[in-house]
Structures are given as C-alpha cells and as structure tokens.
Amino acid sequence: MEETEPDPTTKGEEEAGSSSEPADKNGMSKVLKRLETVPDIKRDTSGITTQYIAAGIVNLGAFAAGVCVAWSSTAIPLLTSTQNEIAQISDLLIPNATHSRQMVPKTGISDSQASWVASLLCLGAVFGAVPTGLISEYFGRKKTLLYLALPLVVSWILVASSPNVYGLYVGRFVGGVAVGAFSVAIPPYIEDIAEKHMLPTLANFYHVHFACGVLFGYIIGMVQSTSWLSVLCASIPVAFFIAFIFLPESPGYLISQGKSSEAKAALQYFRGIDNDIDSEIKALKEHIRNSAKNRVTFKELFGTRSTLKALFVSFALMIFQQMSGIFPILFYAEKIFSVTFSIPLTPLGAAIILGFCLVSSTYFSTFLLKKIRRRVLLLSSYAAMSISLGSLAVYYHLKASNGNNSNTWLPLLTLCLFVTVYAVGAGPIPWLMLREIFPQNVTRRATAITAGFHWFLAFGVVKLYQNLEEMVKPGWTLWHFSVSCVIALIFIYFFVPETKGRTLEEIQDEFDGIHKGKAHRHFIEVETVVEV
DSSP states (O other), X not given: OOOOOOOHHHHHHHHHHHSOHHHHHHHHHHHHHHHTTSTTTTTOSSSHHHHHHHHHHHTHHHHHHHHHHHHHHHHHHHXXXXXXXXXXXXXXXXXTOGGGGGOOOTTOOOHHHHHHHHHHHHHHHHHHHHHHHHHHHHHOHHHHHHHTHHHHHHHHHHHHHOSSHXXXXXXXXXXXXXXXXXXXXXXXXXXXXXXXXXXXXXXXHHHHHHHHHHHHHHHGGGGOOHHHHHHHHHHHHHHXXXXXXXXXXXXXXXXHTTOHHHHHHHHHHHHOTTSOOHHHHHHHHHHHHHHHHSOOOTGGGGSSHHHHHHHHHHHHHHHHHHHTTHHHHHHTHHHIIIIIOOOSSOHHHHHHHHHHHHHHHHHHHHHHHHXXXXXXXXXXXXXXXXXXXXXXXHHHHHHHHHTOOOOOSHHHHHHHHHHHHIIIIITTHHHHTHHHHSOHHHXXXXXXXXXXXXXXXXXXXXXXXXHHHHHHHHHHHHHHHHHHHXXXXXXXXXXXXXXXXXXXXXXXXXHXXXXXXXXXXXXXXXXXXXXX
16 A cells, blocks of 8 residues: 655644643743734734835845945956056057067956856856745745855855955855845745735745835945955845744744644744634645645756746746846946046046946835736837837947047936846846746746756856857947847837737647637726725
C-alpha cells in the first residue's frame, strides 16, 4: 500500500489537538504578546495602516536596490576622474602617446573597468533572483529577506575599503546577489500579508521605493567621496534589518509549516484586532493544500501551450524594457549630462531632477494602473519613449553638425519625459502582468525565471552601452533605443493580451487560441455608482 505525505496544513492542528485547550490559548497569547511589540498592533483595528507600514518596511529592500543602481552614476565619475586627469597630463608631456591612456593608476579606473563596475551588479542579481523563490519556501519569507541585508552590507564594506578595482568588482557582484533576490522575495511577502483589494497598491510599493532609492543615491552624490557614499548606502540595509525584524513571518508560510496558531496571530496583526479572520484562515489553508497538490517544477513550466506563450510575452516585455535604454540612463546619468550633452546645470543637479521625475511618476502610476488598461499604458508609454529618445538623437546630430556647444535645457527635459512615461507603463506593467497571465501554482517559478532573465539583459545592456557609444556615437545609440521602442509597440499591439478586468481563464484561452469574439477594448474604465 502506497504511503501518502501528511498535509502540512493539518500538521499543526493535529499537534494542537493532542494538547489541552488551555495550553493552546496560552500559546496563542504568547504569540499575540510578541506581536504587540510591533507598531500599531494595539491601535489599528482595521489593519489597513499596519499593512501600509509593513509594506513600507519590507520595501526598504527595494529602496536599497535603487541606491545600488544610482551609486554608479555618482561614484564612477569620482573613480574615473583621476584616470582622466593623468591621461591629460601624459598627453601634454608626451604628444601622440596614445599608449599612455591604457596605463591605469591605483587611484583611478578606466572607462572599460567602470563599465564592469556598473554592470556586475546586474550579473550578481541573476544569481540572486533565480534560486530565491525556492530558498524562501524552505527557510521562510522573513528569514530570507532578513539575511539579504548581510550581503548588501558586506558589499558596501568591500567597495569602501577596496585598494584596487578587483575589490570593486567583488563588492558590486555580491551586492547584486542581494538586489536580484529582493526583486523575487519581496512580492510574495506582500501578496501574503495584503488584503485582496489593497494588493495592486501595495504591490506597486516595490517600484516606488526602488525609484526613491535611485533619487536618494543621486542626492548623496553631493558628498563627493566614494568612501562616504558607501557608508551612507550601507545604512539602508542596516535600517531594513532593524525595522523588519519586528514584523511577523508570512501567514501563508506559517500555515505551510503547520504552525496554525502563529499563522492566525500573524494574520490577525495584519487584519486588525477587531476583524474576524477565521474565514480567511480557512481559505488560506485550502489555497496551501491546492498549491501543494499542483506544485510544478521548472521543467513543467514549459509543458503547456498557454504557459509557454505567457513566458514568451513576459520575456519579450523584459527585453523591450531593457532595450529602451532605461538602465544605462540611470546607471550613467551624471556622465551623460557631463560628457554627451551640455546643460545649464551641474550634472549632479540634473541627475537629481531626473530622479525626482522618476519618483513622482512612479507614485502616480499607482493610480493610473487602477483606472487605465494595461495595453493602453504600455502602448502610450513606448510611443512617448520613442519620441523623446528620437528627439534627443536629432538634437545631438544637429548639435554635432553645427559645432554648437551652447548650453540648453532640451536634453534634461527629454530625458525627464522619458523616465516619466517609462514609470507609468514600461516599468511596472511587465512585473505586474506576471501575477495576471500565469496560474497561481506556476507564478513564483515563472517570476524567478523572468527576473533572472531581466537582470541578465540589464547586465548586457549596461556593460555594452559604453562600447556602443564609442562605436556609433551617442546619437546613433539613442536611435537604437528609439527604434527598439517602436518594435515594442508593434509587438504589444499584436501579441500582448489585455489583463485588466479579465479572468485568468479568459487570458489562458486567448493564449490557447480560443477566441470568443471579444476584441480588445482600448479605453479608460470609469466606475459609476447608482444610488437607490
């Protein structure tokens, strides 16, 4: 006779049933007593404030990731300044001695090395994103997220104390592992703690905090010291660890481990002390049972036509997101404003304005995503991105042909427009659609693969950007990004399904080629309330 594996959701109940009822109550009271140390547990009766606070705390990890991205923009000019000064002096002393530029002093790095310092963050993120989903399932969402603060702190110590460029390489790679892991580990925790009607808003917290981290990274560039930059950057994961350690574990993970009383106490914390959570606990247990029965492996992701098409769409959206040039602009913002274009403002000031536009537009995208359909936002976003990049390319060619070096605001305005429209469509929607086009039992596996693919693309684009700029000059590089956005428009129009207001079954039917005569609707949804 074949043995069956015990149900994880009933394991805790059986253990609780073997003990007396007073003991269960005492255990429950101890858990609740521990949770009372967390802010708002005594005052927040609805749980809404608590969910917002918890989402804000856990997304400090996304904030830390944004800081890692912006560090390249502020630190690389400081690291390469000594090299450029030495090269200029060598050219004065030894005219036409081109070999002198290849000699890199210990206190500076070359442009080629700078591209590795920037891009290795993304390569490390590949190795952090793919396995993190499995790790969090075995060790818990909270433990996994907490321990990610360690490699970030270690990476900033390596960057600050490195005597040569190789220490920078290692530090950036180690930090990238944590950045990639955060991109995969944070969304499941938010899904587990958020009420259904609040999930779209709280899920977008990741992108808002990431943008805030980018802006913070640009602002601290005013210290003009790579060592102090690293110290300030290291303070973010430390603050994340201190704040997040007081939050409870994910209720879903606790139920999967058979810890029913702790799961109920954790869910009560997130829902408020006056709300009845028995029905939600029952539904959560049923969901965990179904997930355990229908769990798929990475190999089985490629088993059905609908899942393959969903992977194709998600991969393509990530390709177009990176080929739009968003990461090179964020990674090299100061260099772009100081070398490529002349503006009546310091490069650091221009980068801060760019970061502010990214933050404000990402914040307002939360409201747009509730009202406007996904395809409309994607098409509008890529169209505006293509126009802004194309306009900047035309400006560069005209400036180069006329030999005009006068300062103008046009480069800053066009790049601000670019990041603004990116943040309302091309940025958050590819990640949002991962929860909408995949069945629940494959979503987290698909997210891990897609995130790893996203960071690998980011590594390639950030690393090769400087090579492309040297080969074809900045103007044609901008045209390359602009044309990529046009190709994205064509792909989205013909292949990306609308997901807002549609069930998973309808989306899967469309992937399977089952059409029910319902065309895409391209309009803004307006909710009407009829008073009786």
